[in-house]
Amino acid sequence: MLHSLLSSFFINSNTRFLMTSYIKSFKEWLPPHRLKSIYITLSISEFATGLSTPVFIFLFFSDQSTMLSTGLSVAERGIIYGLFMSLFRFAGMLANPVFASISDMLGRKKIVYVSTSGMFFLGLLAVIALIIGNIWIFVIGATLYSFFWAIRAVCSAAINDVTKDEQKINGQAFIQFFIGIGASLGPMIGGWLGDFKPFGYPFMLPFIILIAISLLIFVYAKISFPETLYYKNKQSLKEYFNPSNIKEIFSNKVFYLLMVIHILDQFSWGTYYNFAPVVTKTVFGYDVKAVGIFIGLIGLWLIVSTGIFIPILQRFVNTTQLIIISSVIGTFGVCITYAVSFFPHNIISHYIMWFTALPVAAGDVMLFCLLISLLSSFVSKKLQGTVVGLIYIVGMGMWCLAAPIGGYLMEWRANGALILCPISMILLLIFLFFSYKKQWFLSLNNSEKATVEEN
Secondary structure: OHHHHHHHHHHHHHHHHHHHHHHHHHHHHOOOHHHHHHHHHHHHHHHHHHOOHHHHHHHHHOOOOOOOOOOOOHHHHHHHHHHHHHHHHHHHHHHHHHHHHHHHHHOHHHHHHHHHHHHHHHHHHHHHHHHHOOHHHHHHHHHHHHHHOOHHHHHHHHHHHOOOHHHHHHHHHHHHHHHHHHHHHHHHHHHHHOOOOHHHOOOOHHHHHHHHHHHHHHHHHHHHOOOOOOOOOOOOHHHHOOHHHHHHHHOOHHHHHHHHHHHHHHHHHHHHHHHHHHHHHHOOOOOHHHHHHHHHHHHHHHHHHHHHHHHHHHOOOOHHHHHHHHHHHHHHHHHHHHHHOOOOOOHHHHHHHHHOHHHHHHHHHHHHHHHHHHHHOOOOHHHHHHHHHHHHHHHHHHHHHHHHHHHHHOOOOOOHHHHHHHHHHHHHHHHHHOOOOOHHHHHHHOOOOOOOOOO
16 A cells, blocks of 8 residues: 555656656747747737638639629639739738838837738728729738738847847747748638628628737737837948949859749749649639638648758758758649649549648748758848848749739639649759759858859
8 A cells, every 4th residue: 555655656756747847848948928929929910811811712713702703714813813913922022121121220010010000901901892892902902911011021030139149040930830820720710711701791701800800919019019129220221232232142153053943942832822722712612611721731831841841851961962852842742733633523632632732832941941041151141131031032023923824824724823833843853953963052061151163
C-alpha cells in the first residue's frame, strides 16, 4: 500500500514537473507581451479580409450574383475577372513599398489606420454594389482596399523596430504563423458565410462582417498597437531611390539571374492562386463552402512548409539543392493539377486536385524564402527595405501579368488559365538545368556575396 502511494506520488510529481516545463517552454515561445497586439492585429485583419476571398470568385462566376448579367458566358466572365484581378494586384503591388516607406517617416500606427480604412471601404462598397447591382462600385472598393492594405509590411517593420538582431528570425516567423492562422480560417469561414442571404442578397454577409471587424481593429489598434518608431526618419522618398542606391542593387549580375527564378516562380504561383479556385468552381462545380476550404488549405500548407519542411530539409541539403528541390516539387504540383482539371467527373481527380495544392504551395513558399534571403545579401543594411520592396514589386507584377492572360485563356477552355503554371515552371527547370553547374549558382552555398564567374 505504502509502495503504491509513493509510486503514485512520484509519478504525479514527474507529471507536474513535465507539465510545468511544457507550460514554461510554451510561454517562452510566445512573443513578448508588448508585441502581442501587433500579431493579434495582423492575424485578425488577415482573417477578416480572408472572409471575402472565396466570395470574390462567386461575385463573377455565379448566376446568383447581382453584379453581372446572368446572360454572360463563363468565358466572358473569365475575361472580366482576369482584368479585375490584374487591377487588384497592381494596386497591391504599389501599396507595400509606398506605405512601408511612408511608415518610416510618419510611424507604423498611422499606416495601420490606413489599412483598416481600406478594409472598411471594401466591405462598404461591396455591400452597395450587391444592392444596386453594379460591378464597378465593387471594383472601386476592392482597388481602394488593395492599395491601402499594407499591414503585413508595416507589422514586419514594427517587429524589427524593437527586436534584437538575434531574435528577428523568430519575430518574422511569428508573423508568418499568425498570417497563416488568418489566411486559413478566414476563407473557410467566409465560404460558409457566403451561403447566407441577408436582406435577400447572396454573398453579402462576409462583407458585412468585414465592415464590423475593420472598425473593431481600428479601435483595438488605437488602444493597444504600440508605436515602435521612436524617431522620425529625416530622409525623403527620393533618397530611397537615388542613383547610388540603384547602382548598388543592380551592380551584381547574380541579382538578375536570381530574379529570373523569382519571375518564373511568381508567374506560376500568381496564376495558380488566382485561377485554381476559379477552376474548382467552374470546372469541378464546387459551391462557395468548398472553394473557401480549398483556399484555406492553401494557407495551411504555407504554414506547414515554412514551419516543418524548410527546417528539416536545411539539415540535409545545401541552398542550391533546396532551390532545385523546391522547383521540382512546385513543377510536379502544377503539372498534375492541370492534368486532372480535364477529368472533373472522376472522383479521383477531385482528391488529386486537393492533394496537389500541398506541393504547389510548398514549392513556392520555400523558393520565395530562399530567394528573399539570398537577394537581400547583395545590398547593404540601409537598402534592405528597398530590395525587399523591389522583390515584392516584381512578384506582384507577375501576378498582374498572369491575371489578364489567364482570363483570356478561359475563353479557350474553362481550365485554360492553368496551362500557364506548368509552362512557367518547366521554363524554370530548364533554366536551372543549364545553371546548376555554373559558378554563380554554386556560389550561392557560400555565406558571402555571390559573384559571377562564368565557366
